[in-house]
Amino acid sequence: MxxxxxxxxxxxxxxxxxxxxxxxxxxxxxxxxxxxxxxxxxxxxxxxxxxxxxxxxPEISAVLREQGETLIHVSNLFYQEPQLKLARRLLDGSGLDRVFFCNSGAEANEAALKIARRYKQTICGQEAFEIITLEGSFHGRTLATLTATGQAKVQEGFAPLPAGFRTVPFADIKALEAALSSQTAAVLLEVIQGEGGVRELPGEYLEQVQSLCRRQGCLFMIDEIQTGLGRTGKLWAHQHFNLQPDVLTTAKGLGNGLPLGAMLTTEDVSRAFSAGSHGSTFGGGPLVCAVGEKVLEIIERDxxxxxxxxxxxxxxxxxxxxxxxxxxxxxxxxxxxxxxxxxxxxxxxxxxxxxxxxxxxxxxxxxxxxxxxxxxxxxxxxxxxxxxxxxxxxxxxxxxxxx
Ligand SMILES: Cc1ncc(COP(=O)(O)O)c(C=O)c1O
CATH class of the missing domain: 3.90.1150.10 (Aspartate Aminotransferase, domain 1)
Structure with a gap:
C-alpha cells in the first residue's frame, strides 16, 4: 500500500x-x-x-516470547509474580516503598493526583485538594492531567476543566511560595520539561520547592515519565540533586514500547489507597511487567x-x-x-x-x-x-x- x-x-x-x-x-x-x-x-x-x-x-523479544506463551493477562483479581518482581526493582532504585501499576504516563499522573488528594483528606484529615504545577509543563491528556499541564493549547476546547489546579511561573520560587496554602495537596513538576522545550529546572530551585513542600505539609511529586530510566545520566533525573520525592511517576521507557506506567510513593502516602479506591484492568499485567523487569535489569547491567x-x-x-x-x-x-x-x-x-x-x-x-x-x-x-x-x-x- x-x-x-x-x-x-x-x-x-x-x-x-x-x-x-x-x-x-x-x-x-x-x-x-x-x-x-x-x-x-x-x-x-x-x-x-x-x-x-x-x-x-533481542532480550526483550525473548521475554515477550517466553511470557507470551505462559501468561499474558489475568487482571488484578489474582496474584502473579512478574508484577512483584518489577515492583521490587523499581522500588530498589528509587528510595520509595510502594507501587501502583497502570498503562501510560497520563494514568501514572492521574494516580499521583488522586493519591495526593486522598492522602490529605483521608489520612491527614485536611480539606486540602489543590495541585500546583508549572507553566510549560506537560503531564498528560486525560481531563485532570491536561488541567495540570501548564500549556493553554492542550486545554483548548475542554472547558469546564476540573477545579483545584493552579499553575505558577517556571522556576520562580517566590511565585510558588505565594501559591502554597493550607489547601495545597501537592506540587507536581518535571525536572526537565520535555514537551515544554527541554527546559531544565535549576537544582537550587528544586531543592527549595522540596523544602517548601515539607514546611507546608503538602506532597512533593516528580513526573519522571520523560526524564526517567537513565535518560539524563541517572536512573531518575531528580537523583542529580538532593531530592527525595513523596511521589514519582514513570511510564514511556519502562515497557520499551509496551504500555506500562507506574506511580511510586512512600509507605505513609500509600495508606491513602484502599481496595477499590483506585485500580486498572490492564495495569501491571504479567506480560508488560516481565518486559519492564528485563528493561530495568538491562539498564542496570549495561x-x-x-x-x-x-x-x-x-x-x-x-x-x-x-x-x-x-x-x-x-x-x-x-x-x-x-x-x-x-x-x-x-x-x-x-x-x-x-x-x-x-x-x-x-x-x-x-x-x-x-x-x-x-x-x-x-x-x-x-x-x-x-x-x-x-x-x-x-x-x-x-x-x-x-x-
Ligand atoms: C512528562 C510527561 N508526563 C506525562 C506524559 C503523558 O504520557 P502518556 O502519553 O504515556 O500518557 C508525557 C508524554 O509525553 C510526558 O512527557
Missing part, C-alpha cells in the same frame, strides 16, 4: 488527533528504523523517549545511565561547536544526558524536514526546539553523523539567506 493510500484511508478511519510524519515505518532494529523501500533512518526520538533499549532488543551521560556529553560538545559556527541560527543547547534540545533562532520545522530527508528522526517542540530523545544504546558516532547533517543544512540555509 502506498503512503498516499495509507493517508487517504486513515483520513476516513481515524479521529484526526495526530499530525504524522510523511513516512511509513515497517521495521525497527536497534537505533534504526526502516521505510518499506528499505531506506534507513537513525532514530533519535525512540518513539518519544520510549524505546530506551532500541527497537526489537550501565546505560552512565553511558547516556557520556554519549550526551560528547554530543553536546559537538552541538556547541555548531552553535559557535552558526550563532545566528542556534540560540542554545539544552538538556542532560540523552534528553537534548537544540534551540534554533529560525522555525525548526524546515530544518527538521531536511534532517528527516537525510535519514535522521528527531522532533520539534515549542516551534523552535529540535528535540533528541534517542535510545540509550546510541553511539556518539551516530550523534556526530546527525551533527554533520545539521551542519550541512545550516550552512545551506545561511547561504540562502545571504544570497
Amino acid at each position: 502506498s503512503l498516499k493510500t495509507l493517508q487517504n484511508r486513515e483520513q476516513k478511519l481515524l479521529c484526526p488527533t495526530y499530525e504524522r510524519y510523511p513516512l511509513e515505518i515497517t521495521r525497527g532494529w536497534g537505533t534504526r528504523l526502516y521505510a518499506p523501500d528499505g531506506f534507513q533512518y537513525t532514530d533519535l526520538l525512540a518513539g518519544i523517549a520510549v524505546c530506551v533499549l532500541g527497537h526489537c532488543h 550501565d546505560l545511565a552512565r553511558r547516556a551521560q557520556e554519549t550526551g556529553r560528547q554530543a553536546v560538545e559537538r552541538f556547541c561547536t555548531l552553535q559557535a559556527r552558526y550563532p545566528e541560527m542556534i540560540a542554545d543547547i539544552r538538556g542532560q544526558g540523552l534528553m537534548l534540545g537544540i534551540e534554533l533562532q529560525v522555525p525548526a520545522k524546515n530544518i527538521w524536514r531536511q534532517l528527516l530527508n537525510q535519514g535522521f528522526i528527531c522532533n520539534v517542540v515549542q516551534e523552535t526546539t529540535l528535540r533528541l530523545l534517542p535510545p540509550l544504546i546510541i553511539t556518539a558516532q551516530e550523534l556526530f553523523d546527525f551533527a554533520d547533517a545539521l551542519d550541512q543544512i545550516l550552512a545551506k540555509e545561511r547561504d540562502a539567506v545571504h544570497a
Whole structure:
C-alpha cells in the first residue's frame, strides 16, 4: 500500500488527533528504523523517549516470547509474580516503598493526583485538594492531567476543566511560595520539561520547592515519565540533586514500547489507597511487567545511565561547536544526558524536514526546539553523523539567506 493510500484511508478511519510524519515505518532494529523501500533512518526520538533499549532488543523479544506463551493477562483479581518482581526493582532504585501499576504516563499522573488528594483528606484529615504545577509543563491528556499541564493549547476546547489546579511561573520560587496554602495537596513538576522545550529546572530551585513542600505539609511529586530510566545520566533525573520525592511517576521507557506506567510513593502516602479506591484492568499485567523487569535489569547491567551521560556529553560538545559556527541560527543547547534540545533562532520545522530527508528522526517542540530523545544504546558516532547533517543544512540555509 502506498503512503498516499495509507493517508487517504486513515483520513476516513481515524479521529484526526495526530499530525504524522510523511513516512511509513515497517521495521525497527536497534537505533534504526526502516521505510518499506528499505531506506534507513537513525532514530533519535525512540518513539518519544520510549524505546530506551532500541527497537526489537533481542532480550526483550525473548521475554515477550517466553511470557507470551505462559501468561499474558489475568487482571488484578489474582496474584502473579512478574508484577512483584518489577515492583521490587523499581522500588530498589528509587528510595520509595510502594507501587501502583497502570498503562501510560497520563494514568501514572492521574494516580499521583488522586493519591495526593486522598492522602490529605483521608489520612491527614485536611480539606486540602489543590495541585500546583508549572507553566510549560506537560503531564498528560486525560481531563485532570491536561488541567495540570501548564500549556493553554492542550486545554483548548475542554472547558469546564476540573477545579483545584493552579499553575505558577517556571522556576520562580517566590511565585510558588505565594501559591502554597493550607489547601495545597501537592506540587507536581518535571525536572526537565520535555514537551515544554527541554527546559531544565535549576537544582537550587528544586531543592527549595522540596523544602517548601515539607514546611507546608503538602506532597512533593516528580513526573519522571520523560526524564526517567537513565535518560539524563541517572536512573531518575531528580537523583542529580538532593531530592527525595513523596511521589514519582514513570511510564514511556519502562515497557520499551509496551504500555506500562507506574506511580511510586512512600509507605505513609500509600495508606491513602484502599481496595477499590483506585485500580486498572490492564495495569501491571504479567506480560508488560516481565518486559519492564528485563528493561530495568538491562539498564542496570549495561550501565546505560552512565553511558547516556557520556554519549550526551560528547554530543553536546559537538552541538556547541555548531552553535559557535552558526550563532545566528542556534540560540542554545539544552538538556542532560540523552534528553537534548537544540534551540534554533529560525522555525525548526524546515530544518527538521531536511534532517528527516537525510535519514535522521528527531522532533520539534515549542516551534523552535529540535528535540533528541534517542535510545540509550546510541553511539556518539551516530550523534556526530546527525551533527554533520545539521551542519550541512545550516550552512545551506545561511547561504540562502545571504544570497
Ligand atoms: C512528562 C510527561 N508526563 C506525562 C506524559 C503523558 O504520557 P502518556 O502519553 O504515556 O500518557 C508525557 C508524554 O509525553 C510526558 O512527557
